[in-house]
Amino acid sequence: MQIAVIEGDDAAPEAMRPSLEILERLNRHYALGIDWVYPPIGAPAEQEFGSPFPMEAQQIIDAASTTYFGSTSGNASRALFYLRWGKETYANVRPCRYFMGMSSPLSDPTGIDFVVVRENLEDLYLGIEGDLDELRGLNFPQRTRRGALSEIGEGRYAVKAITRHGTERVVRFAFELAQKRAQAAGRVPHVTCTAKYNMLARSDGYFVDIARDLAAEYPDVELDTFIIDDFACRIIAQPKALDVVVMPNLYGDIMSDAAAGLIGGLGLAASGCYGRDYAYFESAHGTAPDIAGQNIINPTATLLSGVMMLNYLGFVRAGESLERAIEATYADGHALTPDQGGTASTTDFCASVSDHLGV
Ligand code: IPM
Ligand code: MG
Numbered sequence: 385m386q387i388a389v390i391e392g393d394d395a396a397p398e399a400m401r402p403s404l405e406i407l408e409r410l411n412r413h414y415a416l417g418i419d420w421v422y423p424p425i426g427a428p429a430e431q432e433f434g435s436p437f438p439m440e441a442q443q444i445i446d447a448a449s450t451t452y453f454g455s456t457s458g459n460a461s462r463a464l465f466y467l468r469w470g471k472e473t474y475a476n477v478r479p480c481r482y483f484m485g486m487s488s489p490l491s492d493p494t495g496i497d498f499v500v501v502r503e504n505l506e507d508l509y510l511g512i513e514g515d516l517d518e519l520r521g522l523n524f525p526q527r528t529r530r531g532a533l534s535e536i537g538e539g540r541y542a543v544k545a546i547t548r549h550g551t552e553r554v555v556r557f558a559f560e561l562a563q564k565r566a567q568a569a570g571r572v573p574h575v576t577c578t579a580k581y582n583m584l585a586r587s588d589g590y591f592v593d594i595a596r597d598l599a600a601e602y603p604d605v606e607l608d609t610f611i612i613d614d615f616a617c618r619i620i621a622q623p624k625a626l627d628v629v630v631m632p633n634l635y636g637d638i639m640s641d642a643a644a645g646l647i648g649g650l651g652l653a654a655s656g657c658y659g660r661d662y663a664y665f666e667s668a669h670g671t672a673p674d675i676a677g678q679n680i681i682n683p684t685a686t687l688l689s690g691v692m693m694l695n696y697l698g699f700v701r702a703g704e705s706l707e708r709a710i711e712a713t714y715a716d717g718h719a720l721t722p723d724q725g726g727t728a729s730t731t732d733f734c735a736s737v738s739d740h741l742g743v
Contacts, residue, residue: 385697386421388445390463392454394671399683400454402734406741407452407690410702413743421448426459437462442470450693453666454686457673467664468504473657474550475557476502476636477692478668480623480643480653485714487648487724490623498626499565500643501558502636503591504657506550509633512543546587546632551594557658558630559602565627573605574627578615579635588612591632612639619643640668651682651723656692665693679729682721684710687737709740 389404391397404420411418423441430436436459445451445466456464467473482488482496490496516539530536558575566573577595579588592609599607610618612635619626619639623646631639644653653668667685675681687710694703713719719736720726728736 385417386419386444386448387693388423388448388451389420390423390425390451390453390456390460392666392671393457393459394455394673395676395678395681396454396456396667396671396686398676398679398730399667399681399686400452402731403683403686403690404452406687406706406734406738407694409738409741409743410694410699410706413741414699414702416697416699416702423463425463437466442466445471449697450662451664452690452693453664455667455669455671457671464666467662468657471659471662471664472505473659473663474503474505475554475658476500476504476640476655477561477658478502478636478640478643478653478655479688479692480640480647482647483711483714485717485720485724486652487720488646489648490646493623493647496623496647498623498643499561499628500636500640501554501561501628501630502640503550503554503631503633504636505633506545506547507633507635508542508544510543510545514541515539516541544584544587546591548590548594551591552598555595555598555630558628559598559605562605562628563602573602574608575599575605576608576610576615576626576629578610578612578629578631578639580612581609582611588632595630615639616642620646644668649682649723651684651721652688653685654688654692655685656689656696658696663693663696665689665696679731680722681730682723683730683734687734705741705743706737709737709742712740713737 391400421444423444425441426436429438433440451467478500480498482493519541520534562573562575577592579591581589581592644650650669655668656663656665667689669685672681691703691707713736719728719732721728721733
């Protein structure tokens with residue numbers, strides 16, 4: 385089995401490389417049969433193949449069982465677009481679980497354990513923007529709230545699209561994830577659906593209506609709906625009440641970073657993007673250019689994304705062993721990176737995780 389590896393930009397490779405060493409240890413110990421393959425990306429690919437994301441890279445990604453991806457600030461961004469839109473990875477899963485020892489700003493974060501499921505392909509991420517002038521010829525059924533479009537002056541627009549197909553599949557994904565989590569924990573599955581459905585009744589309202597309709601097919605799952613601004617307050621005031629939360633793309637982008645802030649910051653934010661026949665795994669944070677080259681980036685997000693990847697591939701024992709080792713590293717607190725109040729380097733942290741693997 386092949387896993388494509390894209391190390392990413394700035395400080396991301398500093399988190400990816402020692403994480404890969406740990407995954408390779410698990411690979412050997414559990415005889416997982418993983419071959420790591422490196423698609424040609426960025427400047428070297430440009431030199432060899434005349435493109436920063438050549439066909440050869442796409443073929444390696446396609447042939448692999450999944451892709452392990454380091455954050456990008458440019459070089460690998462075409463790969464990111466391919467992994468999302470090209471591979472139709474429509475459900476972006478971003479767990480928010482507090483481990484004892486993480487540096488949360490809350491006085492009592494113990495027990496925070498929820499998952500943001502973000503629709504990953506549509507909403508304002510269609511990438512359709514333009515000059516308002518281009519719209520003036522169109523005959524909108526309603527006047528805008530500021531008057532006729534011809535009266536509101538020069539400016540730009542962006543298209544926000546919520547489709548039935550796109551919404552149904554991500555909402556089903558959320559319901560099914562809640563069922564799996566509840567079964568494992570022996571409790572009632574709970575889904576929260578959030579969007580700005582008061583102001584955007586036709587688009588965000590459609591997203592929430594579809595969730596309400598689909599709830600009838602999952603009678604064991606409790607469904608709550610909150611308007612996104614109210615939800616932003618609840619995520620801080622009552623994070624322990626949340627289980628699985630589903631929302632349109634842009635809100636999910638923002639709220640998943642907010643969720644990471646609750647437990648101790650973006651260095652902890654794992655992420656996996658799932659489609660019908662492909663998934664890929666990347667940390668939710670950016671490339672941290674301000675600390676590039678210092679060997680202090682927190683690799684937890686990268687490692688926990690690795691846990692999600694191992695589980696996706698069915699390597700549950702290896703995934704569990706890695707997750708426990710990360711937990712143990714936080715619990716003993718000797719090798720935490722500066723963002724968690726420690727003085728350890730990225731490689732110290734990974735050495736501690738490696739020691740705790742017990743393999
Ligand atoms: C994320 C990132 C991306 C997004 C950027 C890099 C395009 O913020 O994965 O959350 O907006 O989806
Ligand atoms: Mg983001």
